[in-house]
Amino acid sequence: MEFLLVLSKSDARLAAAEAVSVFGLRSFVWEGNLLLFRSGSPHLAGRLAYSNTLARVLFRARIEDIRKRFVEFQWSRVYETNFSVRIRNFGNRKLGFSEADLAALVWRRLKNPAVCLKNPHTQILLVVSGNEAYCCLVLSEVAHGFGSRKPSLRPGFSPVSLDPRLARAIVNLTGIRKGVLLDPFCGTGGLLIEAGLMGFKVVGYDVDERMLDRCISNFRHLGISRFSLALQDATTMSSHYDYVVTDLPYGRNSVSTQPIDKLYFDFLSRLKGILGKRAVVVFPDSVDFRPIVRKCGLKVCGEFTHYVHKSLSKRIVVVSP
16 A cells, blocks of 8 residues: 655655654655655654645556546545545646546546535545656645644743744654653743643753743643653753753853853763663754764764744754764
């Protein structure tokens, strides 16, 4: 069985890496805004932040053969109650047929067919990429309501808190399936909120008690109950965790007066000692993280650049011990 995932246009590279991590894919094909795979855990699609649609591939065909294949396919194998046909054309080419044309071909192959354009039980999706098209049965549309929990709407507000969509993708890049997730610079809890909403137990450290109070307010506001917070310096932490995520402070630490590069080095050195499997660390793009990470003995498994505004981009770095 082959699956197709339609990735977000905003950052297809990050979206592909997120899906590979969540699904645990060992073999896949990434083509622009499409990710194709045959094995993994597609039932976890609801966790994804940078993907739109998960579908099962019914057949592939060249563009010129699509009408013929629609006529030949046994639509009764997938039809339930009613249907619709949609086309996603990533090839930006003229197709010579419309959604209505294809729907008419499906209609003729069914007994007592019914069309429903708003919430169809059977959603047929034709995805066009280059000269090839994938005819798919939509399994799920991914939506999370990120706008309803953006930082400005949370009771414990911080202007530097991560966008919820990006925060979720960062959590997913760890590959966590079960267990506990630590954020050693948790602030008001942006990363931990997304992990908590996905059902993981979360642990947060910070050196600012006010931030921890705001974090608790945010957890309560969003119904997150499986958490533990502590007034703890990330450079002296000792407990072991398999999965760690954090968005590093960009200026001088609000309590410590040590230079920021020393803070990064001390933290990453400690991370090397307590990390079991994987961490995702967010750096400002003004910092050359590679020599620091290398000196601390951590391995870089992946890196991504995320544009925030004209004076700031973030470097999302996946590391392992």
